Amino acid sequence: MRIPFAATVAALVLLAATAQAEGWSIGTNMGVSVLNPKGGGDKLLIAGAPSNAGAAIPTFQPGLRFGSPPGGKNFDGYFDVGFSLLNSEGGGTATSYQVTANLQHNSPANRGRSPYLTAGGGVVGQTYSGGEHLLNPIAGGGIGLMQIVGRGHGALRGEIRYDYIFEDSHGFAGGSLLGVKLGFDLYVQ
Numbered sequence: 359m360r361i362p363f364a365a366t367v368a369a370l371v372l373l374a375a376t377a378q379a380e381g382w383s384i385g386t387n388m389g390v391s392v393l394n395p396k397g398g399g400d401k402l403l404i405a406g407a408p409s410n411a412g413a414a415i416p417t418f419q420p421g422l423r424f425g426s427p428p429g430g431k432n433f434d435g436y437f438d439v440g441f442s443l444l445n446s447e448g449g450g451t452a453t454s455y456q457v458t459a460n461l462q463h464n465s466p467a468n469r470g471r472s473p474y475l476t477a478g479g480g481v482v483g484q485t486y487s488g489g490e491h492l493l494n495p496i497a498g499g500g501i502g503l504m505q506i507v508g509r510g511h512g513a514l515r516g517e518i519r520y521d522y523i524f525e526d527s528h529g530f531a532g533g534s535l536l537g538v539k540l541g542f543d544l545y546v547q
Contacts, residue, residue, distance in 0.1 A: 385423040385543030387438065395533040396525065420456045423543065434462040438480075451487040456480065458496065470506035474515075475499065482523060494532060495524045500539070512544045 393402040425436030437459055444452045460478030479497035498521030505514045517539045525532035 381426070381545060381547040383423070383425040383434075383436070383543040383545050385425070385541050387421055387423060387539050387541040389537050389539035389541075391535050391537035393523075393533055393535050396531040399531075420458065423541065425543065432464050432466075434464065436460050436462065438478075449487065452484065454482075454484045456482045456496070464504065467506065472504045472506070474502050474504055474517075476502065476517065476519070490528070492526050492528050492530060494526050494530065496521050496535075497524075498522055498535070502539075507542075510545065512542060514540075514542050516540050 389405070391404045393404060395401075420438035420440030422439050423436055424439065425434050437457065439458075440454075440456045442454050444454075458478050458480030460476050462474050462476045464472045464474045466472065477499040479495065482494045482496050484492045498519060500517045500519030502515055502517030502519075506512075507514055519535075519537050519539055521535040521537070523532045523535060
């Protein structure tokens with residue numbers, strides 16, 4: 359778990375360094391997803407408010423969003439991150455995390471409202487006290503609508519997103535994930 363954590367910290371430091379000139383944002387996500395396992399099987403309905411990585415049953419929609427516009431007003435770069443810990447009285451521990459890097463293309467705003475497209479990828483990981491570590495790449499994209507609020511100091515957003523979770527070597531076959539995300543962002547200049 360040290361390498362993904364170190365990669366997350368490095369990515370956030372890079373984000374903070376690039377955010378000095380353009381500003382940055384912090385936000386949250388909540389949503390509902392349906393996981394359709396590769397090769398068939400029962401679909402899994404997952405809800406999170408706010409969403410998180412989920413140690414026992416992951417929501418596959420990270421709860422925190424850190425962003426910085428890479429240049430201009432039409433594109434935003436952001437990281438969605440989530441972490442959860444489940445510890446039992448008997449000493450068993452399960453941790454789960456998800457980190458994705460994304461690019462968002464915003465259409466020109468009309469009355470503060472802007473449709474957008476997103477694309478990105480990252481990893482979903484779980485670690486158990488017995489030493490088992492699962493790591494699955496995830497990639498996808500979405501389409502959404504953003505409403506600027508608070509005289510430009512934030513935004514409300516809604517998005518329909520499709521992601522594909524790749525299989526791992528420990529038996530999780532992966533699958534397609536269709537979700538609806540709602541969230542807000544606060545902009546810091």
